Amino acid sequence: MDRVLESVKQIVFRVLPHTDADSVFKDLNVVGLLHEFWEQKQAGGSLCGTESLVVYESAPSPSPPFVCYVTLPGGSCFGNFQDCLSKADGRRAAARVALMNSVFNELPSRRITQEFISHSVQEAASKASGCVGDAKNPGTSIGAYCYMLQSNLGKTMLEFQELMTVFQLLHWNGSLKIFRERKCSRQEVVSYYSQHRLDECFRSHMALDWISKEQETPGILSQELQVALRELEEARRAGRELRFYKEKREILSLALSQRHSEGASAE
Numbered sequence: 001m002d003r004v005l006e007s008v009k010q011i012v013f014r015v016l017p018h019t020d021a022d023s024v025f026k027d028l029n030v031v032g033l034l035h036e037f038w039e040q041k042q043a044g045g046s047l048c049g050t051e052s053l054v055v056y057e058s059a060p061s062p063s064p065p066f067v068c069y070v071t072l073p074g075g076s077c078f079g080n081f082q083d084c085l086s087k088a089d090g091r092r093a094a095a096r097v098a099l100m101n102s103v104f105n106e107l108p109s110r111r112i113t114q115e116f117i118s119h120s121v122q123e124a125a126s127k128a129s130g131c132v133g134d135a136k137n138p139g140t141s142i143g144a145y146c147y148m149l150q151s152n153l154g155k156t157m158l159e160f161q162e163l164m165t166v167f168q169l170l171h172w173n174g175s176l177k178i179f180r181e182r183k184c185s186r187q188e189v190v191s192y193y194s195q196h197r198l199d200e201c202f203r204s205h206m207a208l209d210w211i212s213k214e215q216e217t218p219g220i221l222s223q224e225l226q227v228a229l230r231e232l233e234e235a236r237r238a239g240r241e242l243r244f245y246k247e248k249r250e251i252l253s254l255a256l257s258q259r260h261s262e263g264a265s266a267e
Contacts, residue, residue, distance in 0.1 A: 030092055034099045038073055038141060046099065056094070058087050066090040067236070069246065070098045075162025075198065077243040079236040097239055105158040112160060115148045145187035151194060165243045166193050166202070172248065173206055199248065207255040224253040 059067040065083035068090035080093030134142040231247035
């Protein structure tokens with residue numbers, strides 16, 4: 001643990017040389033520090049110049065406790081895990097969680113290397129009761145995961161997060177099964193979505209899929225949204241990465257909104 005803390009201090013000193021590493025996560029200006037951290041990475045060529053740095057979103061609420069989410073370059077999302085009495089406190093708390101994860105993300109163990117890929121594939125195969133040998137076959141789920149990692153060699157796990165979230169959503173939505181039925185190889189699917197961001201168009205297409213599911217199974221939208229809200233709350237309280245749960249909530253909310261709009265128009 002001491003070696004990890006020392007590594008973290010070295011990272012803070014390298015990226016934010018004028019900052020005291022011992023107090024960086026307690027600093028009231030943690031919002032500014034987080035922005036500066038990613039600004040320095042952009043200046044160093046680690047980020048695409050057109051990529052947004054840090055995006056904040058406050059959950060609508062007329063009274064405390066207030067919840068704030070912060071999305072980082074690469075797609076990772078974090079939120080405040082404690083109760084906050086003001087929106088400003090929520091913003092600072094979310095920034096503190098995001099900064100901590102940003103700094104830890106700079107550790108060598110968080111970078112996608114061949115050794116990292118080998119360990120991750122073995123772990124995935126163990127959890128899925130699969131075979132490590134499947135990694136050579138992109139037609140298998142283990143093979144697709146290995147291919148995704150290989151395609152992002154050299155990146156950190158936070159930089160890899162958006163692509164991971166896309167495939168989590170495709171699996172949750174049932175799209176991967178449809179692609180398989182249409183004889184699309186996993187490698188083709190990975191290659192396609194590696195070039196497309198998780199944007200409003202992506203969410204709209206998924207929302208339409210869920211509207212179709214609602215027509216087949218009335219009530220499934222509300223049911224899935226309640227599950228998504230519970231998962232998001234549990235993950236936020238635990239201080240975990242939130243993008244997958246947050247995207248589920250937004251897609252299902254969009255589908256419900258469109259569904260209600262269609263119903264109102266028909267009346």
